[in-house]
Each structure stands twice: as C-alpha cells, then as structure tokens.
Amino acid sequence: MDPQTPVERLPGIGDFYSRKLKKLEILTLEDLIYHFPFRYDDFSNLKPISSLVDGQTVTLQGHIWSISNLRSRTGKFLTLATLADQTGTIDIVWFNQSYLTKTIKPGTFLSVSGKVQQEGRKPKLLAPKFEILGELMQTQTIHTGGLIPVYPETEGVTSKWLRAKIASFLSPYLESLLDPIPKDVTKRQKLLDLSSSLSTVHFPKESEKIVEARKRLAFDELFTLQLASQIRKRKWKEEKEASPFKIDHAKLKEFISSLPFKLTGAQNRAILEILKDLEKETPANRLLEGDVGSGKTVVAAAAAYFAYLNDLVTLFAAPTEILTNQHRQTLSLMLKPYNIKVGIWTASEKQEAGIICGTHALLMSYKPKREVGLVIVDEQHRFGVAQRGKLSLTSSKVKSPHLLTMTATPIPRTLALTLYGDLDLSVLDEMPLGRKKIQTHVVPNFKRKDAYKFIKAQISDGRQAFIITPFVEPSESMVTVKAATEEFKKLKGIFSKKIKLGLMHGKLNPKEKEKVMKNFKSRKIDILVATPVVEVGIDVPNATIMMIESADRFGLAQLHQLRGRVGRGEHKSYCLLFSDSNSQNSIKRLESLESINIGFKLAEIDLTMRGPGEVFGLRQSGYENLKIADLGDQKLIAQTQAEAKSLLELDPYLKKHPPLSIKINNLNLDYVQPN
Ligand code: ADP
Ligand code: MG
Numbered sequence: 001m002d003p004q005t006p007v008e009r010l011p012g013i014g015d016f017y018s019r020k021l022k023k024l025e026i027l028t029l030e031d032l033i034y035h036f037p038f039r040y041d042d043f044s045n046l047k048p049i050s051s052l053v054d055g056q057t058v059t060l061q062g063h064i065w066s067i068s069n070l071r072s073r074t075g076k077f078l079t080l081a082t083l084a085d086q087t088g089t090i091d092i093v094w095f096n097q098s099y100l101t102k103t104i105k106p107g108t109f110l111s112v113s114g115k116v117q118q119e120g121r122k123p124k125l126l127a128p129k130f131e132i133l134g135e136l137m138q139t140q141t142i143h144t145g146g147l148i149p150v151y152p153e154t155e156g157v158t159s160k161w162l163r164a165k166i167a168s169f170l171s172p173y174l175e176s177l178l179d180p181i182p183k184d185v186t187k188r189q190k191l192l193d194l195s196s197s198l199s200t201v202h203f204p205k206e207s208e209k210i211v212e213a214r215k216r217l218a219f220d221e222l223f224t225l226q227l228a229s230q231i232r233k234r235k236w237k238e239e240k241e242a243s244p245f246k247i248d249h250a251k252l253k254e255f256i257s258s259l260p261f262k263l264t265g266a267q268n269r270a271i272l273e274i275l276k277d278l279e280k281e282t283p284a285n286r287l288l289e290g291d292v293g294s295g296k297t298v299v300a301a302a303a304a305y306f307a308y309l310n311d312l313v314t315l316f317a318a319p320t321e322i323l324t325n326q327h328r329q330t331l332s333l334m335l336k337p338y339n340i341k342v343g344i345w346t347a348s349e350k351q352e353a354g355i356i357c358g359t360h361a362l363l364m365s366y367k368p369k370r371e372v373g374l375v376i377v378d379e380q381h382r383f384g385v386a387q388r389g390k391l392s393l394t395s396s397k398v399k400s401p402h403l404l405t406m407t408a409t410p411i412p413r414t415l416a417l418t419l420y421g422d423l424d425l426s427v428l429d430e431m432p433l434g435r436k437k438i439q440t441h442v443v444p445n446f447k448r449k450d451a452y453k454f455i456k457a458q459i460s461d462g463r464q465a466f467i468i469t470p471f472v473e474p475s476e477s478m479v480t481v482k483a484a485t486e487e488f489k490k491l492k493g494i495f496s497k498k499i500k501l502g503l504m505h506g507k508l509n510p511k512e513k514e515k516v517m518k519n520f521k522s523r524k525i526d527i528l529v530a531t532p533v534v535e536v537g538i539d540v541p542n543a544t545i546m547m548i549e550s551a552d553r554f555g556l557a558q559l560h561q562l563r564g565r566v567g568r569g570e571h572k573s574y575c576l577l578f579s580d581s582n583s584q585n586s587i588k589r590l591e592s593l594e595s596i597n598i599g600f601k602l603a604e605i606d607l608t609m610r611g612p613g614e615v616f617g618l619r620q621s622g623y624e625n626l627k628i629a630d631l632g633d634q635k636l637i638a639q640t641q642a643e644a645k646s647l648l649e650l651d652p653y654l655k656k657h658p659p660l661s662i663k664i665n666n667l668n669l670d671y672v673q674p675n
Contacts, residue, residue: 002176010165093126225418231664267298287406291431312371319379342356438575441594463544499527541570547578550579556606
C-alpha cells in the first residue's frame with residue numbers, strides 16, 4: 001500500500017475520522033504508522049481467576065456466563081457480568097455502557113484487563129478494558145494482555161481505536177516498505193531493521209525490545225534532519241553569491257573605541273566571526289544567540305557599519321514597531337561619530353537611508369534602490385524561517401545579501417546545531433560588566449515565614465515585590481485563576497493591611513490588566529501577585545523581589561527570564577524560589593540558579609536533566625514535531641551528524657538513495673529555500 005495514501009481513502013476510516021485525525025496531524029497512512037505510543041500499560045500479568053489478590057492489575061481470559069444491565073439506586077446505568085475460566089469466576093461492572101450487552105453475550109470469549117477489588121470473598125473488576133476474542137480461544141490480543149500501547153488521542157479518537165486501525169494497516173504498510181537508510185549505516189550503527197522497529201514500537205512482545213526499536217526510529221528522524229540541514233547549507237553556498245566586504249581592521253578598532261562601554265570577550269569574538277563571513281563570496285548565514293541584555297545590537301551595528309563602508313544597504317528587521325524604533329535610536333547613537341543616517345520603514349514612518357530599520361512584515365515589501373549587502377533579523381524565534389528566506393528576496397536579484405539572525409531564545413549549542421545546522425552560530429555567553437547579580441535562594445518550606453518577613457522589610461524600605469502563585473496547570477484556565485485567587489486571599493492574611501496587594505491573571509480583560517500594571521508602577525500596589533503564565537513583562541525598577549512558588553515546575557531558562565523582571569534599578573534584588581518537590585535532583589536543578597545567571601548555561605542544564613521539551617522557547621520554534629527523537633540525546637545527535645556528513649561526501653545529491661531523497665523532500669520543515 002502506498003505510504004502516502006490519504007487516511008480518508010483507507011478502509012474503515014472515511015471523512016468523519018480523517019477530519020478528527022487531522023488534529024493529530026495524521027493525514028496519510030505513513031502518518032498513522034508513525035503515530036507512536038507515548039507509554040505502554042503493562043497487562044502482561046495473565047492470571048487464573050482463582051489466584052487473584054486485591055489491588056493487583058491483571059489480565060484475565062474466560063467465557064462470559066451472564067451479562068445484564070440495571071439501574072442503580074442513584075440512577076447510574078450499570079452492566080453486570082460474570083466471567084469464568086477453568087479455575088473460578090469473577091464479577092465485572094461497567095458504568096454507563098449499556099450498549100455492551102449488544103456485543104458481549106453469554107458464551108463470548110473475552111480478555112479483560114484491570115485492577116482487582118476484593119470485597120468479602122468475591123473478587124471484582126470495575127470498568128476493565130476488554131477485548132472480544134470470539135468463539136475460538138486465541139492468544140493474539142492487541143488491547144489487553146501484554147504491553148498495551150497508549151497513544152496521543154483527540155476527541156473521538158481513542159487509543160483503542162488507534163490500536164485497532166494501526167494493527168490492521170501495519171502489515172500492508174510494512175509489505176511495501178523500503179528502508180530509506182543505507183544498509184551500511186544501519187549495520188555500522190547496529191540498528192534494528194525498520195520493519196521490526198515499527199512493529200515493536202506499536203505492539204511490543206517484550207519491553208526490552210522497545211528501547212532498541214525507538215532508538216532505530218529516533219536515529220532515522222535525526223539522521224534525516226541532519227541530512228536536510230547539511231544539504232540546505234551546501235545549496236546556500238553553491239547557489240548563491242554575495243558581494244564580499246572589504247574589512248579595514250583599523251576602522252573596526254576605531255568603532256570599538258568610540259563606544260561608551262568596553263565590549264565583552266563574547267561580543268568581540270562574535271564581531272570577528274561575522275566580519276569574517278562578510279569577507280566571503282558565499283553569503284553569510286549566521287545565527288547570533290544571546291540572553292536578553294547580552295548586547296546583540298552593538299554586534300549587529302558593527303556589521304551594518306561595514307556594509308555602509310562598502311557602500312551597501314543594510315536592512316534591520318525587528319518584530320514590533322517599538323523595537324524597531326528602539327533599534328533605530330541605538331544604531332543612530334552608535335554610528336553618530338561617522339555621520340551615518342539610520343532610516344526607518346514602519347507603518348507610521350518611512351525614511352530611507354543606507355541603514356534601514358523596519359518591522360519584519362514591512363521590510364518584505366521594501367524595494368531598495370541600491371544593492372542590499374546585509375540583512376539582519378532580530379528575534380528570529382518570532383519570525384518563521386520561511387519568511388526569513390523571503391526577506392532576502394526583496395533585494396538584488398544578482399547578488400544575495402549576507403544574513404545575520406539574532407535570538408534571545410536560549411537554545412543550547414548542540415541543539416542549535418541540529419535544528420539550525422545550516423546556520424553558523426555565534427553565542428554571546430557573557431554578560432556586560434557591571435550588571436548586578438540577582439541574589440537567588442532556593443528556600444525550604446520551613447523558612448517560608450522568614451521569606452515573608454524579608455519581603456515586609458523590603459517593602460518598608462520602599463521597595464516592591466512580585467509573587468508568582470503555585471503552578472496548577474500549564475494553561476490559564478479557571479482552575480489556575482481560582483488557585484491564584486485563593487493564594488491571593490491567603491497572602492492578604494499574611495501581610496498587614498498597610499501592605500497593598502494586587503492580583504494579575506489571564507482572565508482579566510486588557511483594561512483591567514493595564515490598570516493593575518499602572519498601579520504597580522506607580523506604587524499603589526506593593527506586591528503584585530501573578531499567575532505563572534501571565535505576561536508581566538514590564539519595567540518596574542523599584543521592584544526588588546521575585547518570589548516564585550512551584551519553581552520546580554518551570555524550566556530553568558524560564559525562571560531566569562522571570563527573575564529578570566527584578567534587578568532593573570539601582571537597588572539590590574532577590575529571587576526566592578519555593579519548590580513542591582523534595583527530590584534531591586529537583587532541588588539541585590533549582591540551585592543552579594543560585595550560582596548561574598546565564599540563560600544558555602541554564603538551558604543546557606535543563607537539556608541534560610529534563611530533556612528539550614522543557615527548554616524555554618523551543619515550543620514556539622516550530623520543531624516540536626519531532627515524534628520520537630530526544631534532542632537531549634547528544635550521543636545520537638553526534639552519530640547522526642557524522643553519518644549524514646559521510647553519506648553526503650559519497651553521494652552529495654542522494655542520487656544513489658532515492659527513497660532517502662524522497663523522505664527528506666517530504667520532511668516539510670518550516671523552511672523555504674530562497675531561490
Ligand atoms: P540584547 O542582546 O538584549 O539585544 P542590547 O543590545 O539591547 O541587548 O543591550 C542591552 C544594553 O546593554 C544596552 O543598553 C547596551 O547599550 C548595553 N551594552 C551592550 N554591550 C555592553 C557592554 N559590553 N558593556 C556595557 N553595556 C553594554
Ligand atoms: Mg535586542
């Protein structure tokens with residue numbers, strides 16, 4: 001069967017289910033087969049009924065003796081059945097499923113899985129999972145018995161449904177399956193073959209094999225990702241030509257010494273890396289990563305200065321109009337000694353010059369009169385890679401501009417090399433001198449009173465505080481708001497009436513939010529109590545305390561950004577972290593915030609301790625669609641990278657590997673090759 005067969009054309013799926021499957025991003029047969037379980041329930045404990053023990057999770061097989069529906073005194077619909085094997089009988093109760101009596105009849109041979117409840121002498125199973133085995137005794141079960149896969153579900157599409165469909169389409173899929181990975185690669189890496197990996201991951205016979213199967217599938221995923229980015233990188237170099245800049249290092253020295261501050265080592269390094277790129281005839285394609293405040297703008301300004309000296313236009317794109325204006329001001333100031341004008345291109349203001357700041361969207365429609373030598377894109381994560389490609393299209397048709405993208409999202413180097421392997425990377429892993437460190441403490445619960453005392457003292461000194469309420473769930477739901485409101489009431493009881501508290505949560509309307517923020521800024525509120533998810537991105541230099549409940553529920557980089565809301569003024573600032581967890585690991589993880597104040601390092605720690613899903617910013621980056629590979633698996637990343645490299649050395653266009661080539665073209669990454 002063609003792997004690309006749309007699901008609506010598969011027997012037994014139809015329009016109704018294919019619409020629902022779309023929500024799970026399952027569009028084709030292949031998508032369905034590559035919809036992997038996220039866990040397995042272990043029902044491998046097949047038991048004779050006579051041996052049951054209270055509380056055990058078991059799988060039983062036997063014949064139904066009797067089955068009937070009745071209504072309980074409280075009005076519930078119950079289905080009562082008795083199941084028998086050679087050793088005894090057991091009662092089964094299902095709730096609100098009266099339709100079961102249509103399919104389960106006396107005599108039906110049934111496999112059931114669930115937890116045993118012993119009341120008096122007789123064991124009972126409440127609402128067990130079940131599977132009809134038919135008239136004949138059969139041992140091949142998919143929903144009960146052995147390890148049962150549990151899938152990501154959506155409304156109307158249960159794991160049970162998915163299991164049945166995958167079970168019926170797996171063999172036809174496997175029959176026409178071509179393993180796209182070259183044989184010598186799978187051999188060298190000692191990988192399980194693809195066909196058994198897919199069977200095992202869905203219907204494992206023994207748990208030991210699952211690890212191997214998942215490893216094989218993860219290898220494929222990372223390997224193809226690496227190939228795709230290496231191919232992209234080569235194409236970029238082969239197909240494009242840029243105007244090489246002449247770099248006069250005396251001018252660079254002059255520029256650096258005219259700045260009002262001394263550059264950090266990281267800034268100096270990044271500037272040299274970028275200038276080296278600009279000297280080449282292949283267009284630069286570099287990502288500059290740096291924490292908020294690490295000073296990316298001056299690095300970009302240096303590059304723009306050299307574009308100017310080479311008589312080439314620079315386009316500087318930012319996500320919002322406010323940021324665009326800010327950049328223009330900063331650049332103007334830095335380039336003032338050389339009398340360089342910085343233009344602007346926003347909805348409200350248009351002014352041309354050799355260096356033009358604009359919003360992402362507007363710069364796409366901007367038609368330059370001279371050759372654009374450099375495109376700088378700030379806050380890359382808010383701006384699709386695809387769009388970034390298009391931006392460079394607006395310029396000269398003959399030459400491609402050099403491209404510099406900047407991001408504050410702390411993507412660790414290993415991860416960045418996988419996700420953006422086609423980009424060169426510079427990292428500002430050093431903060432400018434003189435930044436005051438925010439004194440951070442992981443506070444044990446028994447010292448909570450002392451923490452409140454400390455906050456009171458700071459407030460009587462005229463300062464203000466943030467308190468982030470306990471984490472309930474990841475969304476700003478009514479449950480979250482209710483919990484925050486309760487916490488707010490509790491805190492009101494703790495602090496005296498003189499101390500004014502304000503509450504901020506996501507269910508407030510924009511006007512209310514603005515009012516709370518204004519009151520906090522004007523010190524009508526001393527303590528701002530806020531839910532974990534609400535955006536409190538405001539500048540209140542007088543706030544000196546950030547207290548965070550359930551800190552263990554956050555990524556370290558996220559906590560780092562939260563604490564960045566204090567320490568903006570002249571006063572010494574503090575971050576107090578409380579944790580719900582007593583686990584040594586979790587405390588240790590939080591304690592890294594006490595000594596480390598670099599977002600990247602923190603993200604790196606999270607990557608090794610918790611995996612990439614937790615690293616802040618990744619979800620927005622559009623790469624969360626890795627199905628099975630763990631981006632924290634540095635060993636596998638290195639292996640796949642090396643294998644991809646050596647394969648492309650032998651077969652640069654994958655001409656000898658058509659199935660692989662097709663697979664890579666089907667990857668559907670958020671990327672448009674600008675050509
Ligand atoms: P970001 O990386 O967040 O874009 P900015 O470029 O906006 O950071 O820089 C933040 C602030 O730090 C600016 O006010 C800038 O002038 C200042 N700055 C940048 N580099 C240094 C440095 N080496 N020493 C002192 N201040 C610096
Ligand atoms: Mg910036």
